[in-house]
Amino acid sequence: MAIYMNVYEFLVVGDSDLLIHKVQGEWYVKNPKIIPYAQYVQKLCRRFHKIEFRHTPRIQNELADDLTTISLMIKHPDTDYIDPLDIELKEHPVHCSHVEGEPDGLPWYFDIKKFLESGTYLEDATSNQMK
Template sequence: MVEPYRGWRLFFDGAVNYKVFGIATVLISKNVRHYPMATKLKFRCTNNMAEYEAYILGLRMALDMDINELLVIENFDLLIDQVERKWATKNDKILPYVNLAQRVCKKFRKIEFQHTLRAQNEFADALATIASMIQHPESSHIDSLEISLKEEHVYCSHVEVEPDGKPWYNDIKTYLEKQEYPEGITSGRKKTIRRMANGFFLNKEVLYKQTLDLGLLRCMDAIEATKL
């Protein structure tokens, strides 16, 4: 696992498959906000070339964002060794990348390097793979990619007005409060209400949904949800 770092961090990766090439970089701020960028390459390149393309893309992103101190976290030791002049190269395809990377690095006030396992660079790796495989017509525009985290099923956040004007949890609340069921329902529906009620907690007039970690989520009707 990457040790905690108080400044900006840069992850990058390249993806080279049969006739498809992509790169990605992810900048992470001091407050752990992620800034990803993925690019599809329209020219043929080797794995090493793709890594350099991704690395320099990340450096330029950082400079454009006025970042002057950066920790570069990488899983490709050879690239960093070449940039830091620990390992010389005479490869005509790689040497221009090395020279450019060294010039760009000098624009930072402070730049450090840290090795990580490839498995811990999975975000940049996944973005690079997507960029390499996606079809990108010249006439189309692709908006920025937004990734969110969901901790509940989609129906848990869907609140709408019930046809009878009562909140969605009315049957559960009535059962917990009075041990009563709606009129005319089947025995199967009664069993469902009892089973669902086991996951709720009633405190006076307020109903809560119990989570797996014993937390409580307040249940709201459509009007309360709209206000929030």
């Protein structure tokens, strides 16, 4: 798409340390499956006046990690086109939106904190709760 749009300067951000260092010529790749991919990327690089590769560890790229997880959960039809995903960014982490108040008015971690402080379980604690 960048070539089609006549982009001349390009920043590539990726989470594959191996591929980024291979394309930059810093690492040698032995895996025969990766070599053609890296060669093709190197060929594409010649189409740009300036291209920079930046490695972003997966742990710092939560969106890519989430999209990977989603892609594993969705069955794609056998077509060349897949409907785009609408991604809505929330102001707060989504788990904050789903925490319900406890009926006794105490925080959810109250029993755990009490156990850590005293080493004893509540009288009516089930074996599952003790785990």
